Amino acid sequence: MIPTGSTIGILGGGQLGRMIAQAAQRLGYNVHVYANAADEPACLVTPFRTLGEFDDEAQLKIFADSVDVITLEWENVPVKTLEFLAELKPVHPGAAALKITQDRIAEKTFAKTHGIATPAFLQAKSLDELRNGVMKIGIPCVVKTCRMGYDGKGQAIIRDLKDIDAAWHSLKSDDAIIEGFVPFEKEISVIVARRADGMMQAYPPVENRHCNGILDETHVPAQLHTTIDAAAITAAKTLAEKLDIVGLLAVEFFVVQSNVIMNEMAPRPHNSGHWTMDFCATSQFEQLVRAICGLPLGSTAITAPCMMKNLIGDAAYDWQAYLNEPHAHLHLYGKSEARPGRKMGHVNKKS
Numbered sequence: 259m260i261p262t263g264s265t266i267g268i269l270g271g272g273q274l275g276r277m278i279a280q281a282a283q284r285l286g287y288n289v290h291v292y293a294n295a296a297d298e299p300a301c302l303v304t305p306f307r308t309l310g311e312f313d314d315e316a317q318l319k320i321f322a323d324s325v326d327v328i329t330l331e332w333e334n335v336p337v338k339t340l341e342f343l344a345e346l347k348p349v350h351p352g353a354a355a356l357k358i359t360q361d362r363i364a365e366k367t368f369a370k371t372h373g374i375a376t377p378a379f380l381q382a383k384s385l386d387e388l389r390n391g392v393m394k395i396g397i398p399c400v401v402k403t404c405r406m407g408y409d410g411k412g413q414a415i416i417r418d419l420k421d422i423d424a425a426w427h428s429l430k431s432d433d434a435i436i437e438g439f440v441p442f443e444k445e446i447s448v449i450v451a452r453r454a455d456g457m458m459q460a461y462p463p464v465e466n467r468h469c470n471g472i473l474d475e476t477h478v479p480a481q482l483h484t485t486i487d488a489a490a491i492t493a494a495k496t497l498a499e500k501l502d503i504v505g506l507l508a509v510e511f512f513v514v515q516s517n518v519i520m521n522e523m524a525p526r527p528h529n530s531g532h533w534t535m536d537f538c539a540t541s542q543f544e545q546l547v548r549a550i551c552g553l554p555l556g557s558t559a560i561t562a563p564c565m566m567k568n569l570i571g572d573a574a575y576d577w578q579a580y581l582n583e584p585h586a587h588l589h590l591y592g593k594s595e596a597r598p599g600r601k602m603g604h605v606n607k608k609s
């Protein structure tokens with residue numbers, strides 16, 4: 259067990275790191291952030307930080323020497339960085355899980371191997387492979403960069419054979435996945451917490467609605483048939499166990515004809531879990547701290563049906579309006595500039 263009063267190291271300085279830090283501090287932990295710049299959201303909530311790139315071993319060593327356990331808020335931290343740090347301090351989640359979840363082909367292959375349904379998929383490393391792959395998968399299909407894609411970036415829908423060339427060039431990558439287009443009824447996600455001793459606790463499935471490829475709203479609970487709820491939770495727990503996650507695993511699914519089909523997963527807190535800060539017995543951020551420190555996992559019971567709305571770009575300028583709503587809880591991330599598509603904050607409301 260890592261007791262209260264110890265120092266938790268967080269790799270990454272974004273809003274997820276900020277909210278992990280705030281939850282850890284509430285439980286009496288100190289927080290040390292490793293980030294690029296001192297004005298990143300997580301750096302603003304702790305006096306303890308090391309600034310550097312993820313390949314700067316001298317800075318990483320200073321960071322590791324200052325903390326008792328390390329977690330991350332960005333799943334694309336290089337695997338080499340995690341391996342280097344793991345020689346010095348416990349790192350949760352570990353490099354092996356990250357290696358799989360950083361690559362869409364590895365992630366879907368892993369899920370399939372463990373009996374979890376995914377969209378049909380193929381790899382394409384050239385325009386020719388894309389052309390051949392699209393013929394096999396069929397139209398419509400979705401082509402995505404294998405690595406580093408987020409918020410709908412690095413992907414294109416192919417609805418017609420003549421879209422193929424433009425789709426390939428828009429990716430600006432020579433490593434892509436082609437996926438069959440899933441005509442889903444709903445998009446849902448499940449977050450599972452897991453401790454080193456294998457103890458797990460899952461949050462109830464929630465429904466996610468996207469706008470321009472970015473999560474816009476999460477509705478809680480997802481209002482699915484109980485068998486779909488159970489299938490999603492079982493699949494997410496299987497993945498967390500097989501990946502040997504210590505911390506959190508967020509898994510996104512498509513719901514189609516009463517089946518759940520895995521879209522992607524992330525071994526960290528997830529935007530679709532932000533509602534837990536105000537309408538759940540234990541927030542996902544506190545749960546992560548509990549999991550990596552070997553504390554008892556908290557209840558994941560919903561305290562009231564609710565929804566989370568992201569404040570993206572200029573939408574953040576409406577923040578004062580939310581303060582007048584009796585059941586709205588406003589969270590702002592301390593980012594100074596509201597660029598288009600940038601997540602600036604969110605609001606949790608009773609529904």
Ligand code: AMP
Nearest residue numbers: 377400409410437438439440468471522
């Ligand atoms: P992703 O980055 O993989 O989460 O994709 C972003 C969004 O694109 C998803 O939340 C879906 O709305 C949509 N999408 C991605 N993959 C597919 C697919 N294979 N079929 C249908 N829609 C998809």
